[in-house]
Structures are given as C-alpha cells and as structure tokens.
Amino acid sequence: MKRAVITGASSGIGKAFAERLARDGYDVVLVARRRERLESLATVLRDTYGRRVDVLSADLTSPSDLTLVEQNIRDDSSLELLVNNAGFGKIGAYGDLDLDVEDEEIRLNILALVRLTHAAIPGMVARHRGAIINVSSIVAFLPVPFLATYSATKAYVNSFTEAIHEELKGTGVKIQALCPGRTHTEFHERAGINTKNHPSKGMEPESVVNASLRALQRDKVICVPGITNRVTACIMSLLPRALLRKAAAPRMRKLTAKIARP
Ligand SMILES: NC(=O)c1ccc[n+]([C@@H]2O[C@H](COP(=O)([O-])OP(=O)(O)OC[C@H]3O[C@@H](n4cnc5c(N)ncnc54)[C@H](OP(=O)(O)O)[C@@H]3O)[C@@H](O)[C@H]2O)c1
Numbered sequence: 329m330k331r332a333v334i335t336g337a338s339s340g341i342g343k344a345f346a347e348r349l350a351r352d353g354y355d356v357v358l359v360a361r362r363r364e365r366l367e368s369l370a371t372v373l374r375d376t377y378g379r380r381v382d383v384l385s386a387d388l389t390s391p392s393d394l395t396l397v398e399q400n401i402r403d404d405s406s407l408e409l410l411v412n413n414a415g416f417g418k419i420g421a422y423g424d425l426d427l428d429v430e431d432e433e434i435r436l437n438i439l440a441l442v443r444l445t446h447a448a449i450p451g452m453v454a455r456h457r458g459a460i461i462n463v464s465s466i467v468a469f470l471p472v473p474f475l476a477t478y479s480a481t482k483a484y485v486n487s488f489t490e491a492i493h494e495e496l497k498g499t500g501v502k503i504q505a506l507c508p509g510r511t512h513t514e515f516h517e518r519a520g521i522n523t524k525n526h527p528s529k530g531m532e533p534e535s536v537v538n539a540s541l542r543a544l545q546r547d548k549v550i551c552v553p554g555i556t557n558r559v560t561a562c563i564m565s566l567l568p569r570a571l572l573r574k575a576a577a578p579r580m581r582k583l584t585a586k587i588a589r590p
Pocket residue numbers: 335336337338339340341342359360361362363365386387388389413414415416417436463464465466507508509510511512513514515516518
C-alpha cells in the first residue's frame with residue numbers, strides 16, 4: 329500500500345494530482361477547506377479506481393488545523409508522496425493590498441509547506457523511500473512587481489527545496505520544486521488577475537502534473553513544465569535581474585486592471 333497526501337486538492341493542480349495518483353495506484357488523502365468538493369472528488373476516485381480516499385477538511389493557515397494535518401502525516405507509515413500544493417496570490421501594489429491577506433498568503437505558501445515537509449521527512453528517511461513535491465511557480469525566478477509577496481513566497485519555496493534536496497542525497501527520499509507558468513485553474517480569479525491581458529496561453533493542470541511526475545522519476549529538483557515556460561525561465565536566468573523586473577512592471581500593471589463583472 330502506498331499513500332499520497334495532497335494539499336489544495338479541491339481544485340486545479342491539486343485535484344489533477346489527486347486524480348492522477350489515484351489512477352497510478354495510490355491511496356490518497358485530500359486536504360483543503362471546501363469539504364463538499366473534497367467529498368465529491370473522493371467518491372469519484374473511490375468509484376473509478378477503487379482506492380482508499382480520506383478527506384481532511386482543514387484551513388492550513390489555522391495553527392490548530394495545520395497541527396492536525398502534521399500529525400496525520402507523522403503517523404502515516406505508508407506515506408510515499410506529499411504534495412504541498414495549496415497556495416494563492418493577490419495582485420496589486422503592495423501598499424494597497426490587505427495586510428491580513430498578505431499575512432495569510434505567507435502562512436499558507438511558506439509556513440504550512442515548511443511544517444508539513446518537516447512532518448514528512450523523518451518517516452520517509454527511516455523508510456528509505458518517499459518524495460515531496462513543493463508547488464512553487466515560474467515567478468520564483470524573479471521579483472515580480474504587483475505580485476511582490478507571492479513571488480517572494482515562491483522564491484522561498486525554491487531556495488528551501490533546493491537546499492533540502494542536497495541534504496537528502498543518499499537517503500532514498502526525493503524533493504522537487506514544481507514551477508508552473510500560467511495554468512488553467514481558479515488561481516487567477518482568486519488572485520484578481522485580469523487574464524485578458526495575460527501574455528501566456530497557459531497549460532492544463534494535467535500536463536503540469538505529468539511533467540512533475542516525470543521529473544520526479546529523474547530526481548530533478550526544479551521542474552518547469554512546458555517548453556514555453558522553460559524557455560522563459562532560461563531567458564530569466566540569463567538577463568540582468570534589474571532589467572527583468574523593470575520590464576515586468578508595466579506588463580504586470582496591465583494584469584491588475586479590474587475584471588468587468590456582468
Ligand atoms: N494556476 C497557475 O497559473 C499557477 C502558476 C504557478 C503556480 N501555481 C501554484 O499552484 C498551486 C495550486 O494552485 P491552482 O493553480 O491549482 O489554484 P486553485 O485552483 O485556486 O487551487 C488552490 C487550492 O488551494 C486550496 N487552498 C487555498 N487556501 C487554502 C487554505 N487556507 N487551507 C487549505 N487549502 C487552501 C484551495 O482549496 P479551498 O479553497 O477548498 O481551501 C484549492 O484547492 C498554488 O500553490 C499556486 O501558487 C499556480
């Protein structure tokens with residue numbers, strides 16, 4: 329028996345991970361706040377793949393809920409894969425954004441990921457097997473104006489993951505920072521991003537998951553899914569940082585334009 333815990337499994341990339349891993353023979357634990365969504369996904373996965381599916385409805389920015397999920401991970405002797413996927417961003421000039429929401433973003437994108445990674449590693453190392461996928465973003469490679477907190481949280485995730493990757497050498501445990509570009513999920517609507525002005529066509533979450541699992545097999549620590557995203561990441565690594573962030577500012581400002589609602 330092998331089990332995967334997926335945070336943010338109620339939509340988007342997390343839901344695609346849950347579907348794919350159940351299909352690949354994993355029992356899955358689905359974590360997010362929207363219980364009904366998780367329950368209906370659980371029913372589909374049980375009926376379709378005959379796997380054991382557990383639902384953990386938790387707000388990972390709440391210390392008590394986070395402790396419960398940590399405990400669940402620590403106690404799970406069959407845990408093979410942890411996907412730290414839950415995350416969000418808010419677009420806007422930093423001074424105009426709601427500070428409590430920025431605080432919540434840091435707690436979810438960084439603190440929850442850091443704590444759940446810590447809960448998973450000792451058991452995996454003791455069993456000489458297992459893997460952690462930390463969902464980061466292509467914005468991790470650049471300080472992004474109008475997404476200052478979000479891009480900084482994802483830079484943290486990359487740095488943290490790359491460092492632990494070296495620590496885990498020889499233990500049989502893998503870790504990856506998955507850095508998608510635009511992906512068709514609920515992310516942009518939640519972030520307030522006007523996708524009409526978005527320069528990228530975007531990818532489907534299933535393709536992102538596919539690329540991540542392929543890269544994990546090769547123990548690749550940074551996975552940028554999709555050729556267009558890889559070229560973009562490569563250009564970003566070659567050009568001077570000051571030039572890049574200057575060029576990014578007017579483009580990002582366009583994405584802050586209010587979305588007209590019917
Ligand atoms: N879509 C993109 O273009 C893109 C690009 C790069 C990176 N990413 C990253 O991909 C990851 C997944 O995002 P997505 O694109 O799939 O967006 P999404 O569809 O909005 O999914 C976000 C998931 O996180 C969960 N979540 C949010 N706040 C939570 C909280 N406080 N506690 C527990 N779960 C919470 C949501 O579930 P509930 O609301 O039910 O709690 C949902 O399942 C994020 O880390 C995001 O930063 C996305």
